[in-house]
Amino acid sequence: MSREQLIEMTRSLIAHGDAGTMELADEVVRIPASTYTDEALFEQEKRQIFRRLPLMVAPSCEIPEPGDFKAMDICGVPLLLTRQKDGSVLALLNMCAHRGNPVASGSGNASRFTCGYHGWTFKNDGALLGVASPQDFGTVDKAAHCLTRFPVYESAGLIWATLDPKSKLSIADYLCGYDELLKAFGLDDWYLFSQRTLSGPNWKTAYDGYLDFYHLPVLHAATFGADFYNRANYFEFGPHQRLSTPSKFAIKVSSEDGHQIDLSKLKDDEIPQDVLVQGVWTIFPHISIASFYGGGLRGAMISQLFPGKTVGESFTTQFYVMEKKPEDEAAIKAAHEQFDFLEIVVRDEDYKTGKRQHEALQSGLMTEVLFGRNERGGQVFHQWAAKLLAASDEELLEIFTADRQREAAE
Ligand code: FES
Ligand SMILES: [Fe+2]
Known part of the structure; x- marks a missing residue:
């Protein structure tokens, strides 16, 4: 079942890539700039979101x-x-x-x-x-x-906990079937190669960066390259979102020369599993999972974000997990290089920018920030954050039971 859903998403990405289109949100969305800087709101977020919703721990x-x-x-x-x-x-x-x-x-x-x-x-x-x-x-x-x-x-090789011993919210319901799709990574028997923790800006400022590809060729011009793709289609499962580039091409990792494969020429059962899960998988409110390859071995970086002590601080643990433990020296070195590269990208580009952005927003001289029609990930994230923050405990149960039922009906 989940492979069928993944194929369906991949076919949609291929079709959009072929047509040179992407799925756009209905409109440009504005949210108050104080969403990122308000200290009282920040305290509420810790209580109502992080201490009440299931977290991937x-x-x-x-x-x-x-x-x-x-x-x-x-x-x-x-x-x-x-x-x-x-x-x-x-x-x-x-x-x-x-x-x-x-x-x-x-x-x-x-x-x-x-x-x-x-x-x-x-x-x-x-x-x-x-x-x-x-x-x-x-x-x-x-x-x-x-x-x-x-x-x-x-x-799906991940552990969730709810930091409220009295919580009645079923964690499976909260995931809205998303973990069934995450199983396609096969993370349950992967190997934890390395991990580290980085300090970042306000948790939502930091998380925004995982939810769009719009910034990739600009902010990451020096690392990913100025001609890197900047479009993403979004697939929503309750508050959890996968984003992936609309393209009919995928890198054939197993080939020595790193050639691209034309996915539109493949039958459903010929599409490799790693292609089916490409892109970024976010788990509300604080996780991002993205595939990488260190020295030809399959890996993924799981980024786990938590609010820090103040509204302007967060910290992120990066877990670099690999399908197989790299055995020889060359493979270990390549995996380290891949992981070090990702640390630099996040620390010196995303979070450095996020901290400057946060300082500027704290001047209070901007009332709203914008999310374009091509940034649906951010739009959806902020809508869910506001909705779940405001929901009573009973409403929370209703939201996720209703979502579960709707999904079952589909
Ligand atoms: S607080 Fe643990 S033994 Fe006293
Ligand atoms: Fe980024």
Whole structure:
């Protein structure tokens, strides 16, 4: 089913490419410039979006083995992901049930965690195993003092968690079937080659850059080239959007000379899998996945963005995942070069520009910013951000149940 949908999208991209057209939004959209700079709005976004909606917290290959764990802090919420013996993942509140100290930090492999403050011990499923000096402490109902669990969902080689333990929103519903398509990457048995974290501008300023190709040949003239494509068609799945260039050509990666292949000449079953997933796949509100090739090996960069401490700051973890672990020196070097190149593009071009743009917007001397008919990705993102921010918890459930039902009917 998902391959059929991917073929359909690819055929549409080929047809538009052949005709020299792209899908345009109905109109130029204006949004208030204060959307990027308002501190009260920023606090609301952290609460209503990041602490209420499912977030893609890690690629599965970051914690592949039983006992693997990763601790992280998201908008002030300490999160602990653990891989269980049966292969499932748990998302726990990383706060000791005694007085709240985080029980784990960093990442590693452990079947239990001992709190560094007074020594209480927890199993990696959150169960309280032991109270230090129990004869002195007094009676505690251990079962009632486990680490709190957050809703968690693993699909398509990615792990989502909702940082609200009481959330009733089904993460699968929230994804609107998008994870079924993401499965086409095959990420669940990929390899995490490297990762790093970059500081960026306001999270929405930063995220805008993942949602259009309009800027590619201009801002990235020195890296991607001034003749790089600048058009994208958008495919929406609830708030999640894939963008891809309308073209009938694709690079044939497997060929030595990097020749292009004419997709219009291929039958459906001849279209390579990597061509079917090309472009950028964004997952609302903060993820972008794009395919790359390091030394002929298939890879993808997963960019995971979070708001920072202030309205003008964000940070992005770039995960460079690969279909196969590069084994020889030349392949490892090529993968590093590809990843270093992408770091430079994002840090020195996208985020450097985003920080300057943010500073300028903070002057307050511009009332609105524009998203053109060719920038539907940004239009849709900001519309969803405003809609989900304003929705009550009940409305949130309705939005995603309704979306799910509509999709099932199609
Ligand atoms: S806060 Fe963890 S043992 Fe006291
Ligand atoms: Fe960019």
